[in-house]
Amino acid sequence: MRDMNWDLVLTGGRVVDPSLGIDRVADVAFSNKKVAAVGDGFAGSAKTVRDVSGRIVTPGLIDLHTHVYWGGTSLGIDAEAYARSSGVTTSVDTGSAGPGNFAGFRRHVIDPSQTRILVYLHVSFAGIFGFSPSIMVGESHDFRLMAPRDAADVINRNRDVIVGIKVRIGKIASGPQGIAPLDVALGLADETGMPIMCHIDEPPPSYEAVVSRLRKGDVLTHCYRPFPNSPVKGDGSVKAEVIAARERGVIFDIGHGMGSFSYKTARAMLAGDFPPDTISSDVHAYCIDGPAYDQVTTMSKFLALGVPLGSVVAASTENVARAIGRPDLGTFREGAAGDASVLSLKDGQYELEDVEGEILHADRRLFAEGVVVGGEWWHPE
Incomplete structure:
Protein backbone atom coordinates (compact mmCIF):
# COMPACT_ATOMS: atom_id res chain seq x y z
CA MET A 1 0.00 0.00 0.00
CA ARG A 2 1.51 3.28 -1.11
CA ASP A 3 1.84 6.12 1.38
CA MET A 4 -1.35 8.18 1.63
CA ASN A 5 -2.41 11.27 3.52
CA TRP A 6 -5.59 9.87 5.03
CA ASP A 7 -8.02 11.98 7.05
CA LEU A 8 -8.50 9.41 9.82
CA VAL A 9 -7.02 6.06 10.75
CA LEU A 10 -8.39 3.71 13.39
CA THR A 11 -5.38 1.71 14.48
CA GLY A 12 -4.82 -1.39 16.56
CA GLY A 13 -8.41 -2.67 16.72
CA ARG A 14 -9.81 -6.10 15.87
CA VAL A 15 -11.49 -5.45 12.54
CA VAL A 16 -14.54 -7.66 12.00
CA ASP A 17 -15.98 -7.20 8.51
CA PRO A 18 -17.86 -10.26 7.26
CA SER A 19 -18.37 -8.66 3.84
CA LEU A 20 -14.60 -8.86 3.27
CA GLY A 21 -13.98 -12.00 5.31
CA ILE A 22 -11.80 -10.01 7.75
CA ASP A 23 -11.42 -10.81 11.45
CA ARG A 24 -7.99 -9.67 12.60
CA VAL A 25 -6.10 -6.77 14.09
CA ALA A 26 -5.74 -4.14 11.36
CA ASP A 27 -5.95 -0.44 10.59
CA VAL A 28 -8.92 1.18 8.85
CA ALA A 29 -8.26 4.38 6.90
CA PHE A 30 -10.81 6.99 5.82
CA SER A 31 -10.46 9.78 3.27
CA ASN A 32 -12.93 12.20 1.67
CA LYS A 33 -15.75 10.80 3.84
CA LYS A 34 -15.24 7.30 2.46
CA VAL A 35 -13.43 4.13 3.42
CA ALA A 36 -9.96 4.30 1.90
CA ALA A 37 -8.28 1.05 2.93
CA VAL A 38 -7.95 -1.75 5.46
CA GLY A 39 -4.42 -2.91 6.17
CA ASP A 40 -1.38 -2.51 8.38
CA GLY A 41 0.92 0.34 9.33
CA PHE A 42 -1.33 3.22 8.31
CA ALA A 43 -0.97 5.36 11.44
CA GLY A 44 2.00 7.36 10.17
CA SER A 45 0.07 8.57 7.13
CA ALA A 46 -3.00 10.20 8.64
CA LYS A 47 -4.10 13.64 9.74
CA THR A 48 -5.89 12.07 12.73
CA VAL A 49 -5.16 8.75 14.39
CA ARG A 50 -7.36 7.00 16.98
CA ASP A 51 -5.80 4.10 18.85
CA VAL A 52 -8.59 1.56 19.36
CA SER A 53 -6.44 -1.28 20.63
CA GLY A 54 -8.46 -3.83 22.55
CA ARG A 55 -11.64 -2.77 20.75
CA ILE A 56 -13.67 -4.32 17.95
CA VAL A 57 -14.05 -2.25 14.79
CA THR A 58 -16.95 -3.04 12.47
CA PRO A 59 -18.50 -1.29 9.50
CA GLY A 60 -21.07 1.17 10.79
CA ILE A 324 -32.20 -2.21 1.99
CA GLY A 325 -30.35 -2.17 -1.33
CA ARG A 326 -27.45 -0.05 -0.08
CA PRO A 327 -24.17 -1.77 -1.03
CA ASP A 328 -22.27 1.35 0.06
CA LEU A 329 -23.13 0.54 3.69
CA GLY A 330 -22.18 -2.29 6.04
CA THR A 331 -18.72 -2.83 4.56
CA PHE A 332 -15.15 -1.56 4.62
CA ARG A 333 -14.73 -1.96 0.87
CA GLU A 334 -12.71 0.87 -0.64
CA GLY A 335 -15.08 3.72 -1.55
CA ALA A 336 -17.87 2.63 0.81
CA ALA A 337 -19.55 5.11 3.14
CA GLY A 338 -17.01 6.19 5.75
CA ASP A 339 -18.84 4.80 8.77
CA ALA A 340 -17.52 2.53 11.51
CA SER A 341 -18.61 1.33 14.92
CA VAL A 342 -16.09 0.82 17.71
CA LEU A 343 -17.25 -1.73 20.25
CA SER A 344 -15.92 -3.45 23.33
CA LEU A 345 -16.65 -7.06 24.27
CA LYS A 346 -16.44 -7.13 28.04
CA ASP A 347 -16.35 -10.14 30.34
CA GLY A 348 -18.57 -10.05 33.40
CA GLN A 349 -21.90 -11.16 34.75
CA TYR A 350 -24.80 -9.70 32.77
CA GLU A 351 -28.54 -10.27 32.96
CA LEU A 352 -30.26 -9.98 29.59
CA GLU A 353 -34.05 -10.24 29.52
CA ASP A 354 -36.48 -11.10 26.74
CA VAL A 355 -40.01 -9.74 26.39
CA GLU A 356 -41.51 -12.53 28.52
CA GLY A 357 -39.26 -11.80 31.50
CA GLU A 358 -36.85 -14.69 31.03
CA ILE A 359 -33.34 -13.72 32.13
CA LEU A 360 -30.32 -15.02 30.25
CA HIS A 361 -27.14 -14.91 32.32
CA ALA A 362 -24.31 -13.91 30.01
CA ASP A 363 -20.60 -13.84 30.74
CA ARG A 364 -19.84 -11.22 28.09
CA ARG A 365 -21.64 -8.50 26.22
CA LEU A 366 -21.02 -5.77 23.69
CA PHE A 367 -20.82 -2.07 24.47
CA ALA A 368 -20.55 0.90 22.12
CA GLU A 369 -17.33 2.89 22.48
CA GLY A 370 -17.60 5.31 19.57
CA VAL A 371 -18.50 5.79 15.94
CA VAL A 372 -17.02 7.15 12.74
CA VAL A 373 -19.55 9.03 10.62
CA GLY A 374 -18.62 10.32 7.17
CA GLY A 375 -14.95 9.57 7.77
CA GLU A 376 -14.73 11.55 11.02
CA TRP A 377 -14.61 10.44 14.65
CA TRP A 378 -18.02 11.49 15.86
CA HIS A 379 -18.53 10.16 19.40
CA PRO A 380 -17.96 12.90 22.01
CA GLU A 381 -15.00 12.59 24.34
Whole structure:
Protein backbone atom coordinates (compact mmCIF):
# COMPACT_ATOMS: atom_id res chain seq x y z
CA MET A 1 0.00 0.00 0.00
CA ARG A 2 1.51 3.28 -1.11
CA ASP A 3 1.84 6.12 1.38
CA MET A 4 -1.35 8.18 1.63
CA ASN A 5 -2.41 11.27 3.52
CA TRP A 6 -5.59 9.87 5.03
CA ASP A 7 -8.02 11.98 7.05
CA LEU A 8 -8.50 9.41 9.82
CA VAL A 9 -7.02 6.06 10.75
CA LEU A 10 -8.39 3.71 13.39
CA THR A 11 -5.38 1.71 14.48
CA GLY A 12 -4.82 -1.39 16.56
CA GLY A 13 -8.41 -2.67 16.72
CA ARG A 14 -9.81 -6.10 15.87
CA VAL A 15 -11.49 -5.45 12.54
CA VAL A 16 -14.54 -7.66 12.00
CA ASP A 17 -15.98 -7.20 8.51
CA PRO A 18 -17.86 -10.26 7.26
CA SER A 19 -18.37 -8.66 3.84
CA LEU A 20 -14.60 -8.86 3.27
CA GLY A 21 -13.98 -12.00 5.31
CA ILE A 22 -11.80 -10.01 7.75
CA ASP A 23 -11.42 -10.81 11.45
CA ARG A 24 -7.99 -9.67 12.60
CA VAL A 25 -6.10 -6.77 14.09
CA ALA A 26 -5.74 -4.14 11.36
CA ASP A 27 -5.95 -0.44 10.59
CA VAL A 28 -8.92 1.18 8.85
CA ALA A 29 -8.26 4.38 6.90
CA PHE A 30 -10.81 6.99 5.82
CA SER A 31 -10.46 9.78 3.27
CA ASN A 32 -12.93 12.20 1.67
CA LYS A 33 -15.75 10.80 3.84
CA LYS A 34 -15.24 7.30 2.46
CA VAL A 35 -13.43 4.13 3.42
CA ALA A 36 -9.96 4.30 1.90
CA ALA A 37 -8.28 1.05 2.93
CA VAL A 38 -7.95 -1.75 5.46
CA GLY A 39 -4.42 -2.91 6.17
CA ASP A 40 -1.38 -2.51 8.38
CA GLY A 41 0.92 0.34 9.33
CA PHE A 42 -1.33 3.22 8.31
CA ALA A 43 -0.97 5.36 11.44
CA GLY A 44 2.00 7.36 10.17
CA SER A 45 0.07 8.57 7.13
CA ALA A 46 -3.00 10.20 8.64
CA LYS A 47 -4.10 13.64 9.74
CA THR A 48 -5.89 12.07 12.73
CA VAL A 49 -5.16 8.75 14.39
CA ARG A 50 -7.36 7.00 16.98
CA ASP A 51 -5.80 4.10 18.85
CA VAL A 52 -8.59 1.56 19.36
CA SER A 53 -6.44 -1.28 20.63
CA GLY A 54 -8.46 -3.83 22.55
CA ARG A 55 -11.64 -2.77 20.75
CA ILE A 56 -13.67 -4.32 17.95
CA VAL A 57 -14.05 -2.25 14.79
CA THR A 58 -16.95 -3.04 12.47
CA PRO A 59 -18.50 -1.29 9.50
CA GLY A 60 -21.07 1.17 10.79
CA LEU A 61 -23.88 -0.76 12.48
CA ILE A 62 -27.26 -0.54 10.76
CA ASP A 63 -30.35 -1.00 12.93
CA LEU A 64 -33.03 -2.16 10.49
CA HIS A 65 -35.94 -1.47 12.84
CA THR A 66 -36.04 1.81 14.78
CA HIS A 67 -38.45 4.65 15.54
CA VAL A 68 -36.59 7.95 15.39
CA TYR A 69 -39.23 10.53 14.45
CA TRP A 70 -38.42 12.34 17.67
CA GLY A 71 -41.10 14.89 18.59
CA GLY A 72 -43.29 13.88 15.68
CA THR A 73 -44.62 10.65 17.15
CA SER A 74 -44.99 9.30 20.66
CA LEU A 75 -42.59 6.48 19.78
CA GLY A 76 -39.70 8.60 18.60
CA ILE A 77 -36.23 8.62 20.11
CA ASP A 78 -33.31 10.83 19.10
CA ALA A 79 -31.19 9.17 16.39
CA GLU A 80 -28.00 11.04 17.29
CA ALA A 81 -28.27 10.17 20.97
CA TYR A 82 -28.95 6.59 19.91
CA ALA A 83 -25.79 6.54 17.80
CA ARG A 84 -23.77 7.64 20.82
CA SER A 85 -25.25 5.00 23.10
CA SER A 86 -25.45 2.04 20.73
CA GLY A 87 -22.86 2.63 18.02
CA VAL A 88 -25.51 2.71 15.29
CA THR A 89 -24.53 4.91 12.34
CA THR A 90 -27.63 4.17 10.24
CA SER A 91 -31.09 4.06 11.82
CA VAL A 92 -33.81 2.66 9.57
CA ASP A 93 -37.12 4.09 10.73
CA THR A 94 -39.92 1.64 10.11
CA GLY A 95 -43.26 3.29 9.66
CA SER A 96 -43.20 6.09 12.21
CA ALA A 97 -44.33 8.36 9.39
CA GLY A 98 -46.77 7.84 6.56
CA PRO A 99 -47.30 9.99 3.49
CA GLY A 100 -49.34 12.51 5.48
CA ASN A 101 -46.52 13.48 7.85
CA PHE A 102 -43.34 12.38 6.10
CA ALA A 103 -42.49 15.94 5.02
CA GLY A 104 -42.06 17.01 8.65
CA PHE A 105 -40.00 13.91 9.42
CA ARG A 106 -37.68 14.72 6.55
CA ARG A 107 -37.30 18.45 7.19
CA HIS A 108 -37.03 18.42 10.97
CA VAL A 109 -35.32 15.10 11.72
CA ILE A 110 -33.79 13.29 8.73
CA ASP A 111 -32.09 16.16 6.94
CA PRO A 112 -30.55 17.83 10.03
CA SER A 113 -29.30 14.54 11.51
CA GLN A 114 -25.56 13.99 11.52
CA THR A 115 -26.20 10.25 11.47
CA ARG A 116 -27.95 8.54 8.59
CA ILE A 117 -31.70 7.91 8.75
CA LEU A 118 -33.41 5.76 6.13
CA VAL A 119 -37.11 4.98 6.04
CA TYR A 120 -39.74 2.34 5.43
CA LEU A 121 -42.71 4.61 4.68
CA HIS A 122 -45.98 3.51 6.25
CA VAL A 123 -48.83 2.76 3.85
CA SER A 124 -51.15 4.27 6.48
CA PHE A 125 -51.58 8.02 6.04
CA ALA A 126 -50.21 9.19 9.40
CA GLY A 127 -47.94 6.28 10.22
CA ILE A 128 -47.93 4.95 13.79
CA PHE A 129 -49.82 7.75 15.44
CA GLY A 130 -51.44 6.24 18.55
CA PHE A 131 -48.93 4.10 20.41
CA SER A 132 -48.18 4.46 24.11
CA PRO A 133 -48.63 2.54 27.36
CA SER A 134 -52.04 4.18 27.80
CA ILE A 135 -53.20 4.62 24.19
CA MET A 136 -53.02 1.86 21.59
CA VAL A 137 -54.74 2.65 18.29
CA GLY A 138 -53.87 0.26 15.49
CA GLU A 139 -53.40 2.45 12.43
CA SER A 140 -54.35 -0.46 10.14
CA HIS A 141 -57.79 -0.87 11.80
CA ASP A 142 -59.33 1.87 9.66
CA PHE A 143 -59.23 1.43 5.90
CA ARG A 144 -59.88 5.15 5.49
CA LEU A 145 -56.24 5.62 6.51
CA MET A 146 -54.78 3.34 3.82
CA ALA A 147 -53.10 5.78 1.45
CA PRO A 148 -51.33 3.99 -1.41
CA ARG A 149 -51.70 6.86 -3.91
CA ASP A 150 -50.27 9.42 -1.51
CA ALA A 151 -47.54 6.99 -0.47
CA ALA A 152 -46.50 6.33 -4.07
CA ASP A 153 -46.11 10.06 -4.65
CA VAL A 154 -44.02 10.53 -1.51
CA ILE A 155 -41.84 7.53 -2.36
CA ASN A 156 -41.17 8.78 -5.88
CA ARG A 157 -40.07 12.16 -4.53
CA ASN A 158 -37.87 10.75 -1.75
CA ARG A 159 -36.15 7.65 -3.09
CA ASP A 160 -32.83 8.84 -1.69
CA VAL A 161 -34.01 8.05 1.85
CA ILE A 162 -37.06 5.76 1.46
CA VAL A 163 -35.96 2.13 1.13
CA GLY A 164 -39.30 0.34 1.47
CA ILE A 165 -42.91 0.23 2.65
CA LYS A 166 -44.12 -0.58 6.18
CA VAL A 167 -47.38 -2.27 7.07
CA ARG A 168 -48.53 -3.63 10.43
CA ILE A 169 -50.73 -6.70 10.63
CA GLY A 170 -52.28 -8.53 13.59
CA LYS A 171 -54.99 -8.33 16.24
CA ILE A 172 -53.43 -5.16 17.72
CA ALA A 173 -52.32 -3.40 14.53
CA SER A 174 -55.00 -4.31 11.99
CA GLY A 175 -57.80 -5.80 14.10
CA PRO A 176 -61.02 -6.20 12.11
CA GLN A 177 -59.23 -5.63 8.79
CA GLY A 178 -57.12 -8.73 9.30
CA ILE A 179 -54.64 -9.30 6.50
CA ALA A 180 -56.26 -6.87 4.03
CA PRO A 181 -53.85 -3.94 4.70
CA LEU A 182 -51.01 -6.22 3.57
CA ASP A 183 -52.71 -6.55 0.20
CA VAL A 184 -52.79 -2.74 -0.07
CA ALA A 185 -49.10 -2.58 0.78
CA LEU A 186 -48.27 -5.31 -1.74
CA GLY A 187 -50.05 -3.33 -4.45
CA LEU A 188 -48.06 -0.24 -3.51
CA ALA A 189 -44.86 -2.29 -3.53
CA ASP A 190 -45.61 -3.54 -7.03
CA GLU A 191 -46.37 -0.02 -8.25
CA THR A 192 -43.18 1.50 -6.84
CA GLY A 193 -40.77 -1.42 -7.09
CA MET A 194 -40.17 -1.28 -3.34
CA PRO A 195 -39.91 -4.10 -0.80
CA ILE A 196 -42.21 -4.39 2.20
CA MET A 197 -41.43 -4.69 5.88
CA CYS A 198 -44.36 -6.40 7.54
CA HIS A 199 -44.99 -6.26 11.28
CA ILE A 200 -46.84 -9.19 12.80
CA ASP A 201 -48.36 -9.28 16.27
CA GLU A 202 -50.98 -11.57 17.82
CA PRO A 203 -53.44 -13.51 15.65
CA PRO A 204 -55.53 -13.20 13.65
CA PRO A 205 -54.14 -13.45 11.03
CA SER A 206 -51.66 -16.26 11.59
CA TYR A 207 -47.92 -16.05 11.17
CA GLU A 208 -48.24 -18.63 8.39
CA ALA A 209 -50.83 -16.61 6.47
CA VAL A 210 -48.76 -13.42 6.63
CA VAL A 211 -45.41 -14.92 5.71
CA SER A 212 -46.99 -16.82 2.81
CA ARG A 213 -47.91 -13.50 1.13
CA LEU A 214 -44.41 -12.03 1.25
CA ARG A 215 -42.08 -11.98 -1.74
CA LYS A 216 -38.35 -12.16 -2.34
CA GLY A 217 -36.73 -9.13 -0.67
CA ASP A 218 -39.66 -8.43 1.65
CA VAL A 219 -38.91 -8.37 5.39
CA LEU A 220 -40.89 -10.09 8.10
CA THR A 221 -40.01 -8.29 11.30
CA HIS A 222 -40.62 -9.66 14.82
CA CYS A 223 -39.62 -13.02 13.36
CA TYR A 224 -38.75 -14.60 16.76
CA ARG A 225 -42.09 -13.75 18.36
CA PRO A 226 -43.36 -15.66 21.38
CA PHE A 227 -46.57 -17.71 21.27
CA PRO A 228 -49.15 -16.95 19.95
CA ASN A 229 -48.01 -16.35 16.36
CA SER A 230 -44.63 -17.92 16.88
CA PRO A 231 -42.72 -19.28 13.85
CA VAL A 232 -42.30 -22.64 15.58
CA LYS A 233 -44.80 -25.36 16.37
CA GLY A 234 -45.50 -26.72 19.84
CA ASP A 235 -42.85 -29.40 19.38
CA GLY A 236 -40.23 -26.74 18.62
CA SER A 237 -39.93 -27.44 14.90
CA VAL A 238 -39.94 -24.57 12.41
CA LYS A 239 -43.23 -24.18 10.56
CA ALA A 240 -43.18 -25.30 6.94
CA GLU A 241 -44.49 -21.95 5.67
CA VAL A 242 -41.57 -20.19 7.37
CA ILE A 243 -39.04 -22.48 5.70
CA ALA A 244 -40.73 -22.00 2.33
CA ALA A 245 -40.64 -18.22 2.74
CA ARG A 246 -36.89 -18.22 3.34
CA GLU A 247 -36.38 -20.46 0.33
CA ARG A 248 -38.08 -17.90 -1.91
CA GLY A 249 -36.05 -15.01 -0.47
CA VAL A 250 -38.12 -13.48 2.33
CA ILE A 251 -35.87 -11.76 4.90
CA PHE A 252 -36.37 -12.59 8.58
CA ASP A 253 -35.65 -9.69 10.95
CA ILE A 254 -35.62 -9.76 14.76
CA GLY A 255 -37.33 -6.43 15.64
CA HIS A 256 -37.00 -7.06 19.40
CA GLY A 257 -39.09 -4.17 20.71
CA MET A 258 -41.49 -4.24 23.62
CA GLY A 259 -43.12 -7.60 22.97
CA SER A 260 -41.57 -9.40 20.03
CA PHE A 261 -38.51 -11.42 21.05
CA SER A 262 -38.59 -14.66 23.00
CA TYR A 263 -35.63 -16.78 24.08
CA LYS A 264 -37.83 -19.86 23.83
CA THR A 265 -38.53 -19.09 20.18
CA ALA A 266 -34.93 -18.10 19.54
CA ARG A 267 -33.58 -21.39 20.89
CA ALA A 268 -36.02 -23.37 18.77
CA MET A 269 -35.26 -21.40 15.61
CA LEU A 270 -31.49 -21.65 16.08
CA ALA A 271 -31.77 -25.37 16.85
CA GLY A 272 -33.79 -25.69 13.64
CA ASP A 273 -30.95 -24.07 11.67
CA PHE A 274 -33.01 -20.92 11.12
CA PRO A 275 -30.89 -17.96 12.28
CA PRO A 276 -32.21 -14.46 11.61
CA ASP A 277 -31.08 -12.70 8.46
CA THR A 278 -30.93 -9.38 10.31
CA ILE A 279 -30.76 -8.37 13.96
CA SER A 280 -32.60 -5.20 14.90
CA SER A 281 -33.76 -3.59 18.12
CA ASP A 282 -37.14 -2.04 17.25
CA VAL A 283 -35.99 0.66 19.66
CA HIS A 284 -38.60 3.23 20.61
CA ALA A 285 -39.56 5.37 23.58
CA TYR A 286 -41.25 2.49 25.39
CA CYS A 287 -38.52 -0.16 25.11
CA ILE A 288 -35.30 1.85 25.18
CA ASP A 289 -35.21 1.38 28.97
CA GLY A 290 -35.99 -2.33 28.53
CA PRO A 291 -36.47 -4.98 27.46
CA ALA A 292 -34.85 -4.14 24.10
CA TYR A 293 -32.59 -1.24 25.20
CA ASP A 294 -30.60 -0.88 21.96
CA GLN A 295 -28.80 -2.59 19.11
CA VAL A 296 -25.67 -3.71 20.97
CA THR A 297 -27.79 -5.23 23.75
CA THR A 298 -29.86 -7.12 21.17
CA MET A 299 -26.66 -8.32 19.49
CA SER A 300 -25.32 -9.41 22.90
CA LYS A 301 -28.36 -11.62 23.42
CA PHE A 302 -27.44 -13.57 20.31
CA LEU A 303 -23.85 -13.95 21.48
CA ALA A 304 -25.25 -15.35 24.73
CA LEU A 305 -27.37 -17.79 22.70
CA GLY A 306 -24.21 -19.11 21.07
CA VAL A 307 -24.23 -17.26 17.74
CA PRO A 308 -20.63 -16.46 16.66
CA LEU A 309 -19.50 -12.82 16.73
CA GLY A 310 -18.95 -12.74 12.97
CA SER A 311 -22.52 -13.85 12.30
CA VAL A 312 -23.92 -11.31 14.76
CA VAL A 313 -21.94 -8.53 13.08
CA ALA A 314 -23.02 -9.67 9.60
CA ALA A 315 -26.67 -9.54 10.71
CA SER A 316 -26.14 -5.91 11.79
CA THR A 317 -24.07 -4.74 8.81
CA GLU A 318 -23.65 -6.62 5.52
CA ASN A 319 -26.99 -8.45 5.60
CA VAL A 320 -28.92 -5.28 6.45
CA ALA A 321 -27.22 -3.32 3.68
CA ARG A 322 -28.27 -6.01 1.23
CA ALA A 323 -31.85 -5.96 2.53
CA ILE A 324 -32.20 -2.21 1.99
CA GLY A 325 -30.35 -2.17 -1.33
CA ARG A 326 -27.45 -0.05 -0.08
CA PRO A 327 -24.17 -1.77 -1.03
CA ASP A 328 -22.27 1.35 0.06
CA LEU A 329 -23.13 0.54 3.69
CA GLY A 330 -22.18 -2.29 6.04
CA THR A 331 -18.72 -2.83 4.56
CA PHE A 332 -15.15 -1.56 4.62
CA ARG A 333 -14.73 -1.96 0.87
CA GLU A 334 -12.71 0.87 -0.64
CA GLY A 335 -15.08 3.72 -1.55
CA ALA A 336 -17.87 2.63 0.81
CA ALA A 337 -19.55 5.11 3.14
CA GLY A 338 -17.01 6.19 5.75
CA ASP A 339 -18.84 4.80 8.77
CA ALA A 340 -17.52 2.53 11.51
CA SER A 341 -18.61 1.33 14.92
CA VAL A 342 -16.09 0.82 17.71
CA LEU A 343 -17.25 -1.73 20.25
CA SER A 344 -15.92 -3.45 23.33
CA LEU A 345 -16.65 -7.06 24.27
CA LYS A 346 -16.44 -7.13 28.04
CA ASP A 347 -16.35 -10.14 30.34
CA GLY A 348 -18.57 -10.05 33.40
CA GLN A 349 -21.90 -11.16 34.75
CA TYR A 350 -24.80 -9.70 32.77
CA GLU A 351 -28.54 -10.27 32.96
CA LEU A 352 -30.26 -9.98 29.59
CA GLU A 353 -34.05 -10.24 29.52
CA ASP A 354 -36.48 -11.10 26.74
CA VAL A 355 -40.01 -9.74 26.39
CA GLU A 356 -41.51 -12.53 28.52
CA GLY A 357 -39.26 -11.80 31.50
CA GLU A 358 -36.85 -14.69 31.03
CA ILE A 359 -33.34 -13.72 32.13
CA LEU A 360 -30.32 -15.02 30.25
CA HIS A 361 -27.14 -14.91 32.32
CA ALA A 362 -24.31 -13.91 30.01
CA ASP A 363 -20.60 -13.84 30.74
CA ARG A 364 -19.84 -11.22 28.09
CA ARG A 365 -21.64 -8.50 26.22
CA LEU A 366 -21.02 -5.77 23.69
CA PHE A 367 -20.82 -2.07 24.47
CA ALA A 368 -20.55 0.90 22.12
CA GLU A 369 -17.33 2.89 22.48
CA GLY A 370 -17.60 5.31 19.57
CA VAL A 371 -18.50 5.79 15.94
CA VAL A 372 -17.02 7.15 12.74
CA VAL A 373 -19.55 9.03 10.62
CA GLY A 374 -18.62 10.32 7.17
CA GLY A 375 -14.95 9.57 7.77
CA GLU A 376 -14.73 11.55 11.02
CA TRP A 377 -14.61 10.44 14.65
CA TRP A 378 -18.02 11.49 15.86
CA HIS A 379 -18.53 10.16 19.40
CA PRO A 380 -17.96 12.90 22.01
CA GLU A 381 -15.00 12.59 24.34
